[in-house]
Amino acid sequence: xxxxxxxxxxxxxxxxxxxxxxxxxxxxxxxxxxxxxxxxxxxxxxxxxxxxxxxxxxxxxxxxxxxxxxxxxxxxxxxxxxxxxxxxxxxxxxxxxxxxxxxxxxxxxxxxxxxxxxxxxxxxxxxxxxxxxxxxxxxxxxxxxxxxxxxxxxxxxxxxxxxxxxxxxxxxxxxxxxxxxxxxxxxxxxxxxxxxxxxxxxxxxxxxxxxxxxxxxxxxxxxxxxxxxxxxxxxxxxxxxxxxxxxxxxxxxxxxxxxxxxxxxxxxxxxxxxxxxxxxxxxxxxxxxxxxxxxxxxxxxxxxxxxxxxxxxxxxxxxxxx
Numbered sequence: 001x002x003x004x005x006x007x008x009x010x011x012x013x014x015x016x017x018x019x020x021x022x023x024x025x026x027x028x029x030x031x032x033x034x035x036x037x038x039x040x041x042x043x044x045x046x047x048x049x050x051x052x053x054x055x056x057x058x059x060x061x062x063x064x065x066x067x068x069x070x071x072x073x074x075x076x077x078x079x080x081x082x083x084x085x086x087x088x089x090x091x092x093x094x095x096x097x098x099x100x101x102x103x104x105x106x107x108x109x110x111x112x113x114x115x116x117x118x119x120x121x122x123x124x125x126x127x128x129x130x131x132x133x134x135x136x137x138x139x140x141x142x143x144x145x146x147x148x149x150x151x152x153x154x155x156x157x158x159x160x161x162x163x164x165x166x167x168x169x170x171x172x173x174x175x176x177x178x179x180x181x182x183x184x185x186x187x188x189x190x191x192x193x194x195x196x197x198x199x200x201x202x203x204x205x206x207x208x209x210x211x212x213x214x215x216x217x218x219x220x221x222x223x224x225x226x227x228x229x230x231x232x233x234x235x236x237x238x239x240x241x242x243x244x245x246x247x248x249x250x251x252x253x254x255x256x257x258x259x260x261x262x263x264x265x266x267x268x269x270x271x272x273x274x275x276x277x278x279x280x281x282x283x284x285x286x287x288x289x290x291x292x293x294x295x296x297x298x299x300x301x302x303x304x305x306x307x308x309x310x311x312x313x314x315x316x317x318x319x320x321x322x
Contacts, residue, residue: 009238024041025085025263029060032253033081034090035074036209037067041206042080044287045121045251046090052274070160071095072106079113083256089114092251093310094162096303101310102160102320110307114254116299117251121251121289124224126231128208128217129195129200138221138240141200152178155189155198157207160319163189165310166223166319167202170237173245187297193217204249205230206288224248229285250306251289251300268296 032050034043043065050061066074075095081087096110108114110244117297122249126136135141145152159182171178181198186207192200194216201208201217205228209309213233222228222238225246237245253271255264274280275293294302312321 007210018188023266025266026038026057026059029062029084029116030057030086030088031062031064032088032090033074033078034063035071035095036065038063039066041123041204041288042090042092042251045284045289048280048283048287049120049253049274052277052280053270056270056273057151062180070099070158072099072108075099078254079108079256081256083258083260085255085259085267087256088117088267091250092162093249094160094304096254097163097306098162098310098314100307101165102313110304113197113257115259116258116296116303117253117255117264117303118268118296119250119252119292119294119299120271120275120290121284122224123204123206123249123251123289124222124228125163125200125202125247125249126205126208126212126219126222126234127167127170127190127200127237128190128193128212128219130196130242131218132196132216133199135200135220136218137210137221141220142174142176145174145178146245149177150179151258152200153181153198154178155181155183155193155201155203157186157189157203158182158184162247162249162301163204164200165313168319169247169313170202170223170242170245172313172316173242204288209288224290228290232286248290250292250302252294283320 008292032046034046047063050063054061066077071094078087078089099106100110129135152169154169186203189201190203192198208217209230212219219234221235221240223237224236227236272293281291
């Protein structure tokens with residue numbers, strides 16, 4: 001057999017059929033970009049998957065936190081990465097559905113810049129008040145809000161966050177005017193709610209769970225379509241008279257658009273295997289997330305309606321990115 005020239009040898013991997021490449025992929029470090037700081041729920045979920053993917057693929061899977069601009073900086077960086085599967089983005093509803101609803105000038109296209117891989121988690125919000133609050137039910141809150149439009153206040157983790165949008169959506173569905181008080185993150189929003197500086201707080205369940213369980217706060221309702229397993233005793237807002245209302249945050253992995261479909265299938269298959277491992281759903285639940293898993297096609301089908309929904313909420317509320 002004649003010896004191939006060096007240039008031809010270097011080109012051989014490009015001539016392999018994609019399924020063969022996918023079978024050998026990955027052959028080096030895979031990075032997962034998390035567009036939020038270490039320790040946030042999105043980060044903890046990404047790290048849980050990274051550890052298991054490293055074991056499954058026999059290659060390091062590392063987390064790269066690139067926080068800033070509400071997740072936009074890291075999301076843009078991921079959109080510009082090589083389309084080879086070695087860069088994965090841990091995305092959520094804030095960066096792929098809410099940010100586009102608030103701004104027409106994002107440096108990435110939530111649909112066109114990425115190929116979905118798998119939805120892997122969800123987190124509900126809760127409407128909470130301090131224990132000393134006179135409000136003991138959602139009905140009492142709404143009665144007071146209708147009697148005094150714009151006087152009651154609610155705290156959120158910041159303008160344009162999923163907690164803010166969930167609250168604005170509920171105001172629209174319930175037909176009430178409650179004044180928004182934005183904070184820089186969930187902890188301070190909850191602290192001031194417990195201290196009485198604001199009347200109530202829309203916040204993620206994992207952020208308020210400790211305060212509810214130790215008696216500092218009272219959860220009046222949750223925002224999911226079903227009761228959250230972390231607060232099974234708290235009714236959903238759907239149960240409380242608003243059947244059309246549901247506002248859960250969601251989290252999922254995406255890759256830069258144009259990544260070979262065989263590699264996307266390999267990543268997705270790995271995540272499905274991990275999600276089915278004994279004990280793994282409980283691990284995800286322990287960090288305040290509702291474990292889930294989807295196919296790339298299911299993720300893609302969900303995305304456009306989500307963007308449309310939050311775009312309409314933002315339009316009705318007169319919201320734009322700050």
